Amino acid sequence: MRDKSVPTPVTPPANKMNAQNAVMGLRGRDVLSTVRTLAMQGLRRPVYSAKHALALGGQLGRVLIGDTLHKTNPNDARFADPTWQLNPFYRRSLQAYLAWQQQLNRWIEESDLPADDRTRARFIATLLGDALAPSNSLLNPLAIKELLNSGGTSIFKGMRHLYDDLLHNSGMPRQVNKTAFEVGRNLATTPGSVVFRNEMLELIQYKPMSEKQYAKPLVIVPPQINKFYIFDLSPEKSFVQYCLKNGLQVFMVSWRNPDARHREWGLSSYVQALEAATDVARAITGCKEVNLIGACAGGLTIAALQGHLQAKRQLRKVTSASYLVSLLDSQIESPAMLFADEKTLEAAKRRSYQNGVLDGRDMARVFAWMRPNDLIWNYWVNNYLLGKQPPAFDILYWNNDNTRLPAAFHGDLLDFFKHNPLTRPGALEVCGTPIDLQKVNVDSFSVAGINDHITPWDVVYRSTLLLGGDRRFVLSNSGHIQSILNPPGNPKANFFENAKLTSDPRAWYYDAQQHTGSWWPVWMEWIQARSGEQRETLLAIGNQNYPPMQAAPGTYVHEV
Structure with missing residues (x-):
């Protein structure tokens, strides 16, 4: 046992928004409503606002004569x-910016607004503060240096990048050079x-990379x-490749990118398609059981499949399940969720049903606003102020692909986050069967x-605690994607x-x-301990009933 604390993100908004917000969206009218609330607070209590304005004025006066009142985060x-x-000029401009941010937060904290309104106001103030940072202006010293070094061409390149993004990237700065x-x-x-x-997925079987392989396949x-x-x-x-080189037989699901024709695909549709894919993997390998591994929403899908199989008394088809950064318990505390009410949820459902789908670009914008300094303003500076191309980075290319x-699945996710059904036996029904994760007694x-x-x-x-069976939980020192790519x-x-899974995650972490x-x-x-016997590697892919159709990575991955 030792004294330690969970690291907090450097960028404040990183803990403000999450998967819930990306699925539900954030309406402009809800943000404007909070801005109006703040404006009315200022008008309703002019003396209170004047007090904070005078305090800010006093700090700006000290900044003007050269005092350094605030320290920047070294990270x-x-x-x-x-x-x-x-x-001296840049130091004063930075100190003025930090003083304004601090005083605005004090004005919000010391107001008589209800707690929820204060939380919403802090969220808006953080986003506003990030947007108005002096580093985002042409006076950024890096922009000045690049302007001089390039003989002025950086300005024209930046304007060209901005114009192109306004036309072809919904006004968002590009994060990656896709041509690479x-x-x-x-x-x-x-x-x-x-x-x-089938209509929803392609199943890829990979060529072995080891002399021997385990009997049970990994899907x-x-x-x-x-x-x-x-x-x-x-x-x-x-x-x-890591799995193949360590003797596992690997199958990969490649989901189809849906369009308006597929608006009725819901969670049950995905579970049925995945069940068919696992049956194919079992048939090809001649093994009665498979190991499953799901990431993010894929984890929710494999949990729903196992619950469905358990209800049908067919859970013996699954030996183990691995969950990577997956939510089964959907209760997340987030200030941004205070913007979501019944009208917001219904409006989100209505929009996706009208369009047939929820566009991934809309979700990407919300994800970007989770960490605006890293995912928006960083590229604003690089692309527009410095006039440079965004980096060629494979993870960012994938993230922008x-x-x-489909509208039905989007609606299922909205209901999932609203009702948190997997915490109650039978509250979620998939393919006509009630789901009880405590009865899903496979190792996880x-x-x-x-x-x-x-x-x-x-x-x-x-979420791990909701599962039955022997459970193991590992906490990586990374973020969402880096936790998988490790x-x-x-x-x-x-x-x-920590082998002891207590009910309190902080207590678990303290003793980990x-x-x-x-x-x-x-x-x-x-996973090797749950993959059956080792045998000589079979180099053939597929079998007589499921012959190879097309080389990996298949066709569905190329659909836009």
């Missing part, structure tokens, strides 16, 4: 350039073949919100990320584990042991 990359501290990557050429290159296809279920190749980026990051959600392995802003680690921990050899990787390195080898040892 805040926006002000890492020494010019912000050494140049191509799926099937330098992403998702592990050899394999599509062995099964990987990616989230419906993104494409599958997060598990198969470059060879050194490929989770698929958006997919859509869950992974969370300590800095995950999309699926917070303590909620993933609570190959051995990463010098920054470490994770926490920290381990250096990736969680992949720990999971591999765990």
Whole structure:
């Protein structure tokens, strides 16, 4: 036992929004309503507001004569350039900005607004403060230096990038240079073949990479919100290749990118399609059982499938289930959720049913506003103020390869976050069968990320407690994606584990042991123990009933 605390994200909004917000959306009218509330607060209590204005004026006066009143966060990359501290003009502008932020927060905290209104106001103030940071202006010292070094061409390049994004990227700065990557050429290159296809998915079987292989196959279920190749980026990051080289037989689900024709696809539809895919994997390998691994919404899907199989008395088809940054308990505390009421939820459902789908670009914008300094203003500075191309980064390419959600599934997710049904036996019905996760008594392995802003680690921990069977929980030191892409050899990787799963995640963390390195080898040892006997590797892919149809990565992954 030792004194330690869970790290908090550097960027304040990182703990303000999460997966709930991306699914529900955030209406402009709800934000404007909070702004109006703040304006009315200022008009209703002029003396109170004048007091804080005078306090700000006093601080600005001290800043003007050269006092340094506020310290910047040493991890805040926006002000890492020494010019912000050494140049008198830049030091004063930064101090004025920090003084304004502090006084605005004090004005909100000391107001007589109800607690929920204060929380909403803090959320808006944080987003506003990030947007108005002096680093986002042309006076940014990095922009000035680039302007001089480029002979003025950086300004014209930045304007061209801005114009292009306004026309072709919904006004959002691009995060990645997409010309550097191509799926099937330098992403998702592990050899394999599509062995099964239905309207909703393709099932890929990969070629073995070991002399011996385990009998029970592994079926990987990616989230419906993104494409599958997060598990198969470059060879050194490929989770698929890591599994193959360690003797596992690997099958991958590649979800189809739906359009308006598929508006009626719901959670039950995905569960039925996944059940068909697992039956194919069992038929090809000649094994009666499979191991499942699901990421994010894929974890919810494999949990629903197991609950459905349990209700049909067919759970023996599954040996184990691994959950990567997956929510089964959907109760998340988030200030942004205070903007969501019954009207907001119904409006979100109505919009997606009218369109047939929820566009992935809409979700991507909400995800970006979870961490605006990292995912918006950082690229604003790089692309527009410095006139540079965004970086060529495979993870960001995957993250920007958006997919859509069918309206029915979007509605199911909204109900999932609203009612939190998996915490109560029988409250969720899938394919006509009630789901009781406590009766899903297969062994499970869950992974969370300590800095995950999309699926917070303590909620993933609570989700683990909903499962029956032998449960294991590992807490990675990374964020949402980095928790999955955590190959051995990463010098920054470490994770926490505590065999005793208490009801309180903080108590679990306090007694957890920290381990250096990736969680992949720990999971591999765990999954190999549940993968049956080793045998000589069978190089053939598919069988007579399910012959190879097309080389990996298949066709569905290319649909836009």
